[in-house]
Amino acid sequence: MTVSVMQRYEMKYIMDPDQTDHLVRNLEGRMCPDEYGLSSIASLYYDTPDSRLIRESLEKPAFKEKLRLRSYGLADAGSPVYLEIKRKYDGIVYKRRVCTTIPGAARFMAGEDVLGEGQIARELEYFRDYYRELVPKCLIIYDREAFYEPGGDLRLTIDRAPRYRTEELSLSRSLKGTPLLEEGKSILEIKVQGAMPLWLTSILCEGRIYQSSFSKYGEAYKKELAGQKKQSAACTYAAPLCGVA
Numbered sequence: 001m002t003v004s005v006m007q008r009y010e011m012k013y014i015m016d017p018d019q020t021d022h023l024v025r026n027l028e029g030r031m032c033p034d035e036y037g038l039s040s041i042a043s044l045y046y047d048t049p050d051s052r053l054i055r056e057s058l059e060k061p062a063f064k065e066k067l068r069l070r071s072y073g074l075a076d077a078g079s080p081v082y083l084e085i086k087r088k089y090d091g092i093v094y095k096r097r098v099c100t101t102i103p104g105a106a107r108f109m110a111g112e113d114v115l116g117e118g119q120i121a122r123e124l125e126y127f128r129d130y131y132r133e134l135v136p137k138c139l140i141i142y143d144r145e146a147f148y149e150p151g152g153d154l155r156l157t158i159d160r161a162p163r164y165r166t167e168e169l170s171l172s173r174s175l176k177g178t179p180l181l182e183e184g185k186s187i188l189e190i191k192v193q194g195a196m197p198l199w200l201t202s203i204l205c206e207g208r209i210y211q212s213s214f215s216k217y218g219e220a221y222k223k224e225l226a227g228q229k230k231q232s233a234a235c236t237y238a239a240p241l242c243g244v245a
Helices: 017-027 052-058 102-109 119-131 198-206 216-243
Strands: 003-015 039-047 063-072 081-089 092-100 135-148 155-165 186-192
Touching: 003 017, 017 155, 017 186, 017 198, 039 052, 052 063, 052 216, 063 119, 081 102, 081 119, 092 102, 092 119, 102 119, 135 216, 155 216
Parallel strands: none
Antiparallel strands: 003 092, 003 186, 039 063, 039 135, 063 081, 081 092, 135 155, 155 186
16 A cells, blocks of 8 residues: 655745747746646545535635545556545645555545554544545646756646535546636646745746636635525525516
8 A cells, every 4th residue: 555745835826828828938948747647537525514624724824724535537346546634734734645446435435444553644543533524525636747857856737627515425436527717727836845946936927927816716716605605695686586587
């Protein structure tokens, strides 16, 4: 069973098509494309029935955490998927994840199985038991292009066409979803253990690419909430008319 640990700073930026082209063009000779090229990633987020985790995260506390099951492309019963805790404290992102399968993750979340005997497996078990009724709440999908710095720890990803679903919450069904951003916009994530290099800072400044606070699951939750409020308001407005002849 594969286990991995990640600890680094992560900075996010929303880019339009011109900014994306500017960035990719200026990365040539400095960073290399990931060997997998453009690939689709799906992350199934677990939360409490009342969405406690994402509600608390949107309040921007010093510490926040999420639990998700991630696949690279569509997965079947035997495909490797990754059950991951993502925590953020004082600007540093910590990730702990274990490789498993969809049936293995389902048994673990139901309390019927374990994911191993190591520290990360115990952290996942504690997380599950602490929040109790964790259920699949939202599926986030995007098409990722990744770059890495040869000999360094700098990693950069561009997530194109980010989308989400709150129904058909399966990593095996499809990669379709409702757009999170306006057409053509993408999400840049810069991940580094130390300081960002000055050459990258210059590229961002030249392209007027500015850091922003953005959570894919958070944005999906806000969109769903806004839709529910709009629907509720429409029903409230229409109700009195129902009795008018």
